[in-house]
Amino acid sequence: MDQANNYILEANNISKRYVGVQALSDVSVKIKKGEIKCLAGENGCGKSTFVKIIAGVVSPDSGEIKLNGQTVDLEKFSPIDAINMGIQVIYQDLSLFDHMTVAENIAMNRLVHQNKKFVSKKEVYNIAQTALDRIGVQMDLDAKVQAISIANRQLVAICRALALDAKLLFMDEPTTALTKKEVDRLLSIVLDLKAKGISIVFISHKLDEVLKIADTITVFRDGKLVGECDAGDIDQDKLAYMMTGRSVKYQKYERVNENNDPLIEVAGLSKQRYYDDIHMSVRRGDIIGLTGLLGSGRTELALSLFGLNKPDSGKIYIEGREAQINSPWDAMRFGIGLIPEDRSTQGLLLKKSVNDNIASAMLDKLKTPKGFVDIQKQEEMAEECVRRFGIKTHKIHTKVGTLSGGNQQKTVIAKWASTAPKLFVLDTPTVGVDIGSKAEIYDHIQNFAKNNMGVIMISDEVEEMVANCNRVIVMFDGRKLMEFDEEDMKDPDIARRISVAIEAGEQTVDTAGEVIGGVQ
Amino acid sequence: MHIRKMTGTEKFLLVLIVVYCIIVAAVNPAFLSWETLFDLIRSSAGNMILAMGVLVVMISGGIDVSFPAIALFGGYTATRLMMAWDINNMVFAFAVSIGIGLVLGLINALIIYLLKIEPFIVTLGTASIFHGLMTVLVGTTNIGASKLPTSYTSFGAAKLFSITDSYGAEIGVSVFIIPVILAIAVTWFMLYKTMIGRGIFAMGCSEESAKRAGFNNFHTRLVIYCFAGVLAGIMGIIYVANCNTCNPISLIGTEMSVIAAVVIGGAKMTGGQGTILGTFLGVLIMNLLNSTLVFLGFSASWNNFFIGIILLVSIGATSYQERMKNRKNFIYTE
Numbered sequence: 122m123d124q125a126n127n128y129i130l131e132a133n134n135i136s137k138r139y140v141g142v143q144a145l146s147d148v149s150v151k152i153k154k155g156e157i158k159c160l161a162g163e164n165g166c167g168k169s170t171f172v173k174i175i176a177g178v179v180s181p182d183s184g185e186i187k188l189n190g191q192t193v194d195l196e197k198f199s200p201i202d203a204i205n206m207g208i209q210v211i212y213q214d215l216s217l218f219d220h221m222t223v224a225e226n227i228a229m230n231r232l233v234h235q236n237k238k239f240v241s242k243k244e245v246y247n248i249a250q251t252a253l254d255r256i257g258v259q260m261d262l263d264a265k266v267q268a269i270s271i272a273n274r275q276l277v278a279i280c281r282a283l284a285l286d287a288k289l290l291f292m293d294e295p296t297t298a299l300t301k302k303e304v305d306r307l308l309s310i311v312l313d314l315k316a317k318g319i320s321i322v323f324i325s326h327k328l329d330e331v332l333k334i335a336d337t338i339t340v341f342r343d344g345k346l347v348g349e350c351d352a353g354d355i356d357q358d359k360l361a362y363m364m365t366g367r368s369v370k371y372q373k374y375e376r377v378n379e380n381n382d383p384l385i386e387v388a389g390l391s392k393q394r395y396y397d398d399i400h401m402s403v404r405r406g407d408i409i410g411l412t413g414l415l416g417s418g419r420t421e422l423a424l425s426l427f428g429l430n431k432p433d434s435g436k437i438y439i440e441g442r443e444a445q446i447n448s449p450w451d452a453m454r455f456g457i458g459l460i461p462e463d464r465s466t467q468g469l470l471l472k473k474s475v476n477d478n479i480a481s482a483m484l485d486k487l488k489t490p491k492g493f494v495d496i497q498k499q500e501e502m503a504e505e506c507v508r509r510f511g512i513k514t515h516k517i518h519t520k521v522g523t524l525s526g527g528n529q530q531k532t533v534i535a536k537w538a539s540t541a542p543k544l545f546v547l548d549t550p551t552v553g554v555d556i557g558s559k560a561e562i563y564d565h566i567q568n569f570a571k572n573n574m575g576v577i578m579i580s581d582e583v584e585e586m587v588a589n590c591n592r593v594i595v596m597f598d599g600r601k602l603m604e605f606d607e608e609d610m611k612d613p614d615i616a617r618r619i620s621v622a623i624e625a626g627e628q629t630v631d632t633a634g635e636v637i638g639g640v641q
Numbered sequence: 642m643h644i645r646k647m648t649g650t651e652k653f654l655l656v657l658i659v660v661y662c663i664i665v666a667a668v669n670p671a672f673l674s675w676e677t678l679f680d681l682i683r684s685s686a687g688n689m690i691l692a693m694g695v696l697v698v699m700i701s702g703g704i705d706v707s708f709p710a711i712a713l714f715g716g717y718t719a720t721r722l723m724m725a726w727d728i729n730n731m732v733f734a735f736a737v738s739i740g741i742g743l744v745l746g747l748i749n750a751l752i753i754y755l756l757k758i759e760p761f762i763v764t765l766g767t768a769s770i771f772h773g774l775m776t777v778l779v780g781t782t783n784i785g786a787s788k789l790p791t792s793y794t795s796f797g798a799a800k801l802f803s804i805t806d807s808y809g810a811e812i813g814v815s816v817f818i819i820p821v822i823l824a825i826a827v828t829w830f831m832l833y834k835t836m837i838g839r840g841i842f843a844m845g846c847s848e849e850s851a852k853r854a855g856f857n858n859f860h861t862r863l864v865i866y867c868f869a870g871v872l873a874g875i876m877g878i879i880y881v882a883n884c885n886t887c888n889p890i891s892l893i894g895t896e897m898s899v900i901a902a903v904v905i906g907g908a909k910m911t912g913g914q915g916t917i918l919g920t921f922l923g924v925l926i927m928n929l930l931n932s933t934l935v936f937l938g939f940s941a942s943w944n945n946f947f948i949g950i951i952l953l954v955s956i957g958a959t960s961y962q963e964r965m966k967n968r969k970n971f972i973y974t975e
Contacts, residue, residue, distance in 0.1 A: 200855075201855070204855075212853070216847070216849070216850035216853045216854070217850065218842065218843050218846035218847065218850060218851075218913070219846050219847075219913065220842065220845070220846050220913035220914050221842055221843070221846060221913075225839070229839060229843065229854055230854045230855060232836060232839070233836065233840075233854055233855040233856055234855055237836050238835060238836055239834055239835050239836065240833070240834055240835060240836060240838070240839055
């Protein structure tokens with residue numbers, strides 16, 4: 122057989138320069154039919170530019186692209202041509218229509234592409250059902266997309282691509298918002314598609330998933346191809362090294378504080394349907410990992426500490442005194458800061474500047490005697506935060522929405538850190554953050570604890586907790602399932618023990634899968 | 642045909658209308674007559690047509706406040722032309738008014754596209770421009786019933802069919818119902834049976850996603866604002882026929898009450914949502930109050946008061962439900 126025909130895509134010597142930035146230089150990537158390739162690299166490494174070029178959205182300055190062995194005319198290569206050749210991109214935001222049904226969402230792109238003038242409901246259902254059958258999933262075709270879980274939305278987006286006869290599917294960070302179980306289901310569907318001869322390119326930060334499923338891995342750094350290998354030939358450490366160009370070893374945290382009085386103590390806290398009889402104590406200098414499946418009650422518990430989800434019974438003591446936390450303002454007065462799960466909607470004002478975002482949690486400290494905001498003081502403070510937290514932005518007046526995920530998260534952390542809280546609650550602080558920024562964020566968190574703060578860190582990543590936490594609490598179904606103390610955390614086998622504890626919950630929850638779906 | 646379930650808003654409005662009718666009928670049995678129904682059909686015709694245009698615009702995530710100016714421009718210009726050229730013919734009137742509506746709608750769409758300004762601001766501006774242009778170019782004289790071409794009077798009085806009521810008077814359903822049914826049917830067909838309609842919903846959900854799906858948002862927008870313009874043009878003629886007079890400053894300022902009716906019917910300012918049945922019920926309830934509060938002994942001045950209450954209660958209730966649902970999922974939007 123002709124060698125060229127084994128490849129669905131051959132991109133040779135692609136270069137692209139934007140004003141002032143060499144986004145890609147001389148990159149060559151080949152993808153076989155039925156291959157799962159992972160495209161890895163830090164933010165700004167050129168991954169997205171590469172995807173856009175293949176999808177016909179951006180045209181390269183030089184290079185050659187062959188699809189199915191045929192060279193394409195890059196002058197004329199448009200998104201429509203890319204779709205015709207079977208190239209589909211599922212963007213991170215999925216680009217679904219929330220108020221329309223599952224069936225309409227799956228069928229829409231195909232109908233548009235076929236240049237249909239009229240819609241037949243029967244045709245819409247047929248297209249949707251055929252696509253769902255291909256991945257072997259049952260779904261209510263009439264459900265509005267806004268009413269289904271994120272995991273199912275992801276599947277709708279995949280079906281939409283299949284309905285357009287995708288032969289090469291790009292998926293941008295498809296697992297970010299999914300639970301472990303949902304990720305497993307998604308990965309098994311991806312393997313199924315591979316068996317049907319579809320090539321898939323995964324763009325992901327989550328290295329463990331990448332290694333589990335990919336055949337080959339291609340790593341970009343600063344617009345250059347820095348590595349290409351079979352997934353079997355590499356481990357996480359090596360991959361991280363390739364992506365960042367330096368050895369990323371997270372510093373292991375150990376508490377050294379001598380003050381062992383509890384900073385905050387939670388006694389028998391219960392909230393019907395969410396969590397039950399939780400006891401927990403945080404000292405200054407503690408970094409407590411709070412983990413468990415989605416629906417285990419961990420986020421709900423954290424929100425209660427911040428006054429957003431009033432518990433039914435139980436008590437919270439802050440520095441030995443009973444505290445009533447009924448609103449975020451109460452929480453702030455008691456010195457509690459929360460970094461929420463979804464930074465873009467709950468943690469940041471995306472259309473506002475870095476400057477305004479940092480100031481937003483402490484406007485009262487910036488007040489002039491007449492009650493106005495002291496602009497000069499605000500800017501000085503913002504400048505200092507940008508420096509201290511290494512937020513990469515060329516001015517403090519840049520809109521936060523234009524920064525990368527890692528820098529957005531650093532801005533949220535800077536915002537709360539400048540209020541100098543006593544207790545910092547961080548809900549999955551490194552989701553969607555690249556490895557380099559991750560290490561910096563861990564440094565900041567550990568520094569908070571060294572400087573007498575107490576930290577509760579909700580996390581899904583065992584590795585993250587092993588590196589940063591001196592105690593870990595595993596929750597399941599609203600209850601505290603297990604607690605690992607400081608001695609446990611020194612056990613070299615601790616990562617496996619934590620995973621087992623989380624999985625222990627997972628097995629029981631299999632039968633009650635609805636619990637997970639319901640919370641979405 | 643597959644019948645969808647009624648939305649919460651639609652059920653609420655239907656119950657409200659039934660309960661209200663029962664109350665009015667109990668207080669004043671004179672309410673329960675064919676005449677009331679026929680009057681309601683006639684008086685709500687204009688708003689019903691406008692509301693369909695507003696609905697389509699709102700589903701796309703836009704808003705149009707220029708439609709009264711367009712309707713007036715069309716109706717007044719057509720009337721003046723008929724008088725000047727001595728053409729006493731309703732087909733001519735509709736053709737001129739629809740043509741004007743189409744052009745003015747096109748202007749709205751082009752400005753929104755070219756200047757990339759929000760539809761609210763654009764149509765706020767064009768509403769003034771259209772009305773100003775009309776008074777300068779066409780005139781400002783009030784055309785009373787005596788001067789109005791006679792075809793208007795006969796069109797306004799024409800009945801689709803009529804019955805004789807218990808007092809021996811002849812009453813009937815106005816022919817206005819024909820353009821209303823046409824407007825509703827065309828809107829339904831466009832929204833649910835054509836790809837343009839799907840594009841309108843898609844654009845209202847997310848403009849960016851619609852673009853990525855391959856919709857041409859510019860084309861979609863052209864259709865939307867031209868459609869709203871055409872409906873306004875039709876309404877302009879019906880309005881003149883209904884009032885039997887043509888006043889160059891009427892209608893202006895009525896946009897908010899039509900938008901209110903559409904919003905009561907469940908359309909959202911954020912786009913992607915809204916139903917024809919909801920809009921129909923919204924307009925119906927508004928006109929029902931307008932024409933029947935007198936049966937309850939309220940003067941006409943109470944109309945706005947009750948409309949406001951219904952608007953806030955119905956929207957407040959759905960928004961509260963949504964907030965509670967969100968809160969269960971820990972989404973805090975307030």
